[in-house]
Amino acid sequence: MTASSPAGARPPGPARTTRLGQNQYGKAETRLVRVVRDGATHHIRDLNVSVALSGAMDAVHYSGDNSAVLTTDTTKNTVYAFAKEHGVASPEAFAVHLARHFVGSAPSIERARIRMEEYAWERIAAPSAEPGGPGTAPAPAPASDDKRHSFARTGRETRTTEVTFDGTAWQVISGLKDLVVMNTTDSEFWGFAKDPYTTLKETRDRILATEVTARWRHDWTGDAQDAPDWDDSWARARAELLAAFAGTYSLSLQQTLYAMGARVIEQLPDVAEIRLSLPNKHHFLVDLEPFGLKNDNEVYFAADRPYGLIEGTVLREGAEAAIAVTD
Amino acid sequence: MTASSPAGARPPGPARTTRLGQNQYGKAETRLVRVVRDGATHHIRDLNVSVALSGAMDAVHYSGDNSAVLTTDTTKNTVYAFAKEHGVASPEAFAVHLARHFVGSAPSIERARIRMEEYAWERIAAPSAEPGGPGTAPAPAPASDDKRHSFARTGRETRTTEVTFDGTAWQVISGLKDLVVMNTTDSEFWGFAKDPYTTLKETRDRILATEVTARWRHDWTGDAQDAPDWDDSWARARAELLAAFAGTYSLSLQQTLYAMGARVIEQLPDVAEIRLSLPNKHHFLVDLEPFGLKNDNEVYFAADRPYGLIEGTVLREGAEAAIAVTD
């Protein structure tokens, strides 16, 4: 066997000791900004798109025969062309377009998985009227309302999407990451197991802070008519996660995790499953007694590492787990 | 000379070939979260504090004699103790407290520079009423309005402060960084100089995007009665920066930079000087012609590197430049 022969299939033979397992390829992190001009009012979508394709790819691995390979450069081009042709109604809808296209775009491509991150922007508020103010005089083309094409990154959490299609079945997962939240009270931690290495003291009032990563799977079978309003659905899920975090009197971060997941499933009928990853961003009470001061839950050290890491899946009764456990 | 003799001064002698220049030391990046409990309503300040002290420090450098050294651990302790004792009315006010304290806290300490980053949080909106909804039942201590102690990081720009005091003169610089803004039109770039290495095409309509770092210096002499309302002043400066960015029809990023700086000075009477650093976050129009599509300023590639970097200082007429050019 010569793994690097320039063309031809993998030769059979007694010396064969290895074989190819799961594999995929594509262009990762294609940065796309899509502008829609509605007269003088502009709308934007700011995305980071990653494509992963798989299928009949033995030859390229065994011998470098690229005839089955739709290049990663082509997948990038397709992202940009589709953004023009189809627009970006939502990350989910755009990912569905792309996934449907890639499967079968070459005979070898049997499965496509599209991941997207979306960054949020807000319109810059109209400046307070400062007629004649220097530095902002609108020339040479005065606009009555400049802010209609001016935006600031909100910097808040990143919206995520992962759509997988194998020619038959769809899996649409929506999600978010980088959502940092904190309750400054209504969190306790006590009654835990003790072993010879346990030194932690119980507490009846602590800060509970975390950085939410959540992915929820929709019961969507590919019928365009039945598709949720993806933007509206995502906003609802985000609101429910926040409400559950804020509204849960917490005895453990696991309990909060379950409450957050359960609430999304209960409030969004088309969500079958959700997985959450919640690092416990420890805020330690600083000992001020050496300085003659009492720290009545007012002054905290926000620690970086190590951190507790709580991960779990919540399922609708009757649903099968399908979100991969990747952590 | 033995640079590492455990005690004693630097011995004179013919072999002396080196001497100490500017030096400073302190604890960097002390992470502080300060909670104020106003009944059931909590307020938070989330800071990253860096202290740099300087003064009569020859002995520790020449011979390791630490008798003049207030340890960096002590500066950290002081940050936490002062957060309790004095509170954090604003980053600037807190930094002034610390700087005044450190100068003279040991006979050797002649100058203190305090830098802070502040991260912004917003209250989590009250959950939509879901009486009896699982996952959020308020137990064991029901609260009528849970959100009063629940927060989400806005993730927007970081507020910065730098206060320097040498026992006599104060320098208070407020600022921000990580403020990402974009105009999707009203930006041109043409008429520039050409040399044999110039290939850039002129454009009459481009995206202008940048990540603003700004630092502005206040005319404040240390008199507590004359201090601005630091939070209000900062919010005003931020709003003026945004208004100038959004409201300037731009022929170059330098022009936008000047407009932003000038507007802050014109609108905030106590600001004498401002320095801006504006990376040009290039958004390149994607060529869709190979796919038979016309890209009418709708589909852009957001590039990472390289990027243009435009930096400059704007001064009030009559003011002397005092913000260090550190870039």
Next chain:
Amino acid sequence: MTASSPAGARPPGPARTTRLGQNQYGKAETRLVRVVRDGATHHIRDLNVSVALSGAMDAVHYSGDNSAVLTTDTTKNTVYAFAKEHGVASPEAFAVHLARHFVGSAPSIERARIRMEEYAWERIAAPSAEPGGPGTAPAPAPASDDKRHSFARTGRETRTTEVTFDGTAWQVISGLKDLVVMNTTDSEFWGFAKDPYTTLKETRDRILATEVTARWRHDWTGDAQDAPDWDDSWARARAELLAAFAGTYSLSLQQTLYAMGARVIEQLPDVAEIRLSLPNKHHFLVDLEPFGLKNDNEVYFAADRPYGLIEGTVLREGAEAAIAVTD
């Protein structure tokens, strides 16, 4: 159902709409430096340890009952105590100690997964003799060979380990990440599939650069006598990966991936499976013709994003895939 009731089990009932799926928890990123003092010669291990435990954890999720929870703080303490008690012979051996301990440390703990990153250091070479040189005079405790306790981070790739134990079966995965490699020739790319979105030109000579992430699974059943010399095994695997990358005349990155994986399996008899993730770090030839210059594969732009991403598993014939596809 009240998911947040402070104590007690999950109540049964018709309203139950959700249930708990896969879950795990533990302390992540515990930073440990272990020093061994062999007389004046010191040895170090620099690790980042993450523990994930799972088992009978329904109560804590459903009701915040922590009685089954060995705290993440305890897992951190255990890492440090075991580093003292058992030493760190290798990341794999240390992880095996920890995993064996955690399973059963509380009745609820049924499975432990230990991940480690190890950072490499090298000894600082003895300084060239400079008798009487200032700044380095060895006082007050002269050492004949100072470098025996002095180290510099090599900065090279990070070694990784993941050990999973469920009370019966072991899975030991060794690996590395951040290994950046480049061939400046002997790489071609042509003969690929074309579709309407394909614009990429074929090339017979390109730079091939990637940042290797690799994880390989050992056929080790938990019998201490049969354990490989983990350090030696890891060094061998690394060398084979490099040799295969350097020695493969590449017609596609997939071919190089397979060659790298196959070589590790062929040369290390106890490795059953390996998974590789290879971002194609594009180096684009700069067009110098506008300047009257010919770029004969000498001047390249190293791009950040987007990048091709090639991922795949290579299996020993007869082995079952067991490394989770997490990407």
Next chain:
Amino acid sequence: MTASSPAGARPPGPARTTRLGQNQYGKAETRLVRVVRDGATHHIRDLNVSVALSGAMDAVHYSGDNSAVLTTDTTKNTVYAFAKEHGVASPEAFAVHLARHFVGSAPSIERARIRMEEYAWERIAAPSAEPGGPGTAPAPAPASDDKRHSFARTGRETRTTEVTFDGTAWQVISGLKDLVVMNTTDSEFWGFAKDPYTTLKETRDRILATEVTARWRHDWTGDAQDAPDWDDSWARARAELLAAFAGTYSLSLQQTLYAMGARVIEQLPDVAEIRLSLPNKHHFLVDLEPFGLKNDNEVYFAADRPYGLIEGTVLREGAEAAIAVTD
């Protein structure tokens, strides 16, 4: 005044309240890989180049008149073209070429500052001979010694250069960053000043670890014949820094800083000044007593934040300080 008038100079008048201060612009972070093909043996330089130009730039700031602006895109092109035309003998030599070119390239350009980072690579060692081994068969163009064009990033410290030229005077600063070093003994810390906020205990044996950033200025006046061998000079400075760190019995990090700086100046006759920034990467001894274990300086927690930060300049006797204090 209309700061945004499309053309024309800043109009004078009573309303002028602001003026332009220090400013500069250019292309930052142009990533360049330069290959030299010496027969089958290749050599590479991997650089990140940032150009900053300044001069007569009032018009572009005041009115958006770009006629004096050599675009940042042109500076990028020049970097690539010069890499071809002049080669990259060393970062310093390449930066000198660029700086000399830019000053005067347009009438408005009066000063150029070129910064570079260089990343280090090592050749991949020849694979152990494995005749017939699959996966590495050298086809179609067998090479007798594949490694001659195969490289791995060492990952060690980054080499830095900063060259400034104003048409008359040169300033060449060489440096490094990201050099992480550790002494596991021969470090004490005691005898420091105490105040009411001091709680730190004295220690006679601690780990001393830091991440060195150093910049040293050469006495070079622009005469090509007198230029040092930049590569050799840099390697020597690095070796002296390491030797001084390893060889200094340390009573404080300030003492070590001074010893490191003094040694470079003493051993490199053409270095006039050096500035060092040394974060104290704290390694805290873990308290193992709760577990019945004695920690005899063997088990440490490597902390992230906060950290001590020690910065200082060492000058040759008689030299003036010229390296900007930017921290």
